[in-house]
Amino acid sequence: MKVVARNGKEMGEVKLFRTWSSPYALMIVWALKLKGVEFETVYEDLANKSSLLLEYNPIHKKVPVLLHNGTPICESLVILEYIDETWSSSTRFLPEDPLARATARFWAKFNYEQLTTSVYKVYVSQGVEQEEAKGHALENLDIVEKQLTGKKFFSGETFGFLDLVFGWIANYLGIFEETGGVKLLEEKRFPHISAWKENFSEIPVIKENWPDREKLITKFQLMREHFISTAAAK
Amino acid sequence: MKVVARNGKEMGEVKLFRTWSSPYALMIVWALKLKGVEFETVYEDLANKSSLLLEYNPIHKKVPVLLHNGTPICESLVILEYIDETWSSSTRFLPEDPLARATARFWAKFNYEQLTTSVYKVYVSQGVEQEEAKGHALENLDIVEKQLTGKKFFSGETFGFLDLVFGWIANYLGIFEETGGVKLLEEKRFPHISAWKENFSEIPVIKENWPDREKLITKFQLMREHFISTAAAK
Numbered sequence: 001m002k003v004v005a006r007n008g009k010e011m012g013e014v015k016l017f018r019t020w021s022s023p024y025a026l027m028i029v030w031a032l033k034l035k036g037v038e039f040e041t042v043y044e045d046l047a048n049k050s051s052l053l054l055e056y057n058p059i060h061k062k063v064p065v066l067l068h069n070g071t072p073i074c075e076s077l078v079i080l081e082y083i084d085e086t087w088s089s090s091t092r093f094l095p096e097d098p099l100a101r102a103t104a105r106f107w108a109k110f111n112y113e114q115l116t117t118s119v120y121k122v123y124v125s126q127g128v129e130q131e132e133a134k135g136h137a138l139e140n141l142d143i144v145e146k147q148l149t150g151k152k153f154f155s156g157e158t159f160g161f162l163d164l165v166f167g168w169i170a171n172y173l174g175i176f177e178e179t180g181g182v183k184l185l186e187e188k189r190f191p192h193i194s195a196w197k198e199n200f201s202e203i204p205v206i207k208e209n210w211p212d213r214e215k216l217i218t219k220f221q222l223m224r225e226h227f228i229s230t231a232a233a234k
Numbered sequence: 235m236k237v238v239a240r241n242g243k244e245m246g247e248v249k250l251f252r253t254w255s256s257p258y259a260l261m262i263v264w265a266l267k268l269k270g271v272e273f274e275t276v277y278e279d280l281a282n283k284s285s286l287l288l289e290y291n292p293i294h295k296k297v298p299v300l301l302h303n304g305t306p307i308c309e310s311l312v313i314l315e316y317i318d319e320t321w322s323s324s325t326r327f328l329p330e331d332p333l334a335r336a337t338a339r340f341w342a343k344f345n346y347e348q349l350t351t352s353v354y355k356v357y358v359s360q361g362v363e364q365e366e367a368k369g370h371a372l373e374n375l376d377i378v379e380k381q382l383t384g385k386k387f388f389s390g391e392t393f394g395f396l397d398l399v400f401g402w403i404a405n406y407l408g409i410f411e412e413t414g415g416v417k418l419l420e421e422k423r424f425p426h427i428s429a430w431k432e433n434f435s436e437i438p439v440i441k442e443n444w445p446d447r448e449k450l451i452t453k454f455q456l457m458r459e460h461f462i463s464t465a466a467a468k
Contacts (some may be wrong), residue, residue, distance in 0.1 A: 049288045059348075059377065068333075073333070073336045074340060075340055077339075078336050078343065079336070081335070081337070081339065082333070086333075087330045098316055098319040098320045099302070099307070099316070101315070101316070102313070102315065105309075105312045106309055106312050109309055109312065110293065114293075143293065182357060224448075
């Protein structure tokens with residue numbers, strides 16, 4: 001039976017399949033907590049995926065997966081909009097105006113398809129290749145910097161959809177920088193991103209739900225070594 | 235001044251920047267015509283992009299771009315949702331139910347990130363590489379076939395969002411097959427996609443707006459030759 005939940009009291013059964021370290025899954029944790037949705041967490045080990053994860057996300061076999069009253073919803077941006085539309089009586093993440101919504105969706109796409117890809121490339125490369133990747137990542141960060149000029153959050157004075165989407169910058173970017181050995185977010189070049197990072201990190205739900213920094217460093221350091229040695233073996 | 239248009243009479247000034255051959259832009263043509271939105275078409279030559287296109291889409295420099303009362307909206311899926319939300323008094327493309335909306339968005343993402351990429355790879359490759367690409371494309375089409383089982387359109391009896399998104403299959407797939415020299419959509423393996431293709435192509439707005447097949451073949455044949463020779467020169 002499908003329970004359509006429209007308020008905090010009647011929200012049905014919500015489960016989140018995640019890993020402790022995935023930034024995509026963390027964004028969903030933030031979204032659910034900001035909406036006041038109670039949920040059960042199922043931690044996955046991606047080296048040994050559960051049969052439930054494979055059943056719920058047979059196409060991509062990835063986290064996050066949101067299970068709502070037994071129905072799986074996959075892909076983090078899709079889940080984020082689902083959460084916003086389902087628990088719509090509390091603050092909306094996306095604005096109401098179609099043009100403002102289109103703008104938010106445009107930048108979300110930019111984040112996933114352009115910015116994260118370019119930063120990730122810096123993290124998994126070295127030498128000349130990494131220098132080139134750094135150039136692309138900085139150009140993309142310049143674009144984000146411009147978006148944040150004169151604003152506290154991405155949509156202005158209030159926290160919203162794009163803050164969740166770009167939220168990984170506030171913590172994971174530092175992990176990628178440290179493990180990849182490349183500084184990207186210099187405050188002098190990126191004063192608005194740096195200021196946003198402070199504003200964002202002060203929000204209680206965000207502050208209270210960062211994964212342990214040392215554990216992340218260890219994990220991403222090992223992952224980087226693995227990528228580099230695999231690439232070298234080819 | 236921003237005019238928020240909610241009906242066919244008060245729709246403001248709408249311009250579409252497209253090329254005659256882009257399937258992404260064609261989807262927007264269908265969407266506008268199905269909504270009954272009057273618009274002006276600006277044809278771009280991607281080999282010699284206009285200064286307006288570069289001004290309106292500085293990040294991607296691509297078509298389609300929708301200009302609504304002077305404000306540009308970029309990225310075809312973003313434009314599609316914008317059209318649906320702005321001219322919302324006529325038939326909605328996306329369903330109302332959040333779960334059905336999430337499902338539609340999931341498959342739209344699958345189309346763009348997985349299916350089209352794999353079919354495109356068949357089109358621009360040859361030999362062993364093409365054989366491998368064919369395998370991936372067929373697996374992705376199997377997934378689409380499963381989605382259409384027992385249905386007239388992607389969401390059931392009525393035409394909607396995903397029919398527009400997957401609409402390129404009804405015509406461009408044949409162009410890719412013919413110019414790439416590989417048959418993918420065998421009716422025996424894909425009876426439901428084949429039946430959907432007929433249903434989809436019978437819709438007047440679709441039937442009346444396909445680009446000329448011979449012109450498309452010539453264009454995509456030349457593009458393929460260019461890709462192959464560029465790849466060989468590397």
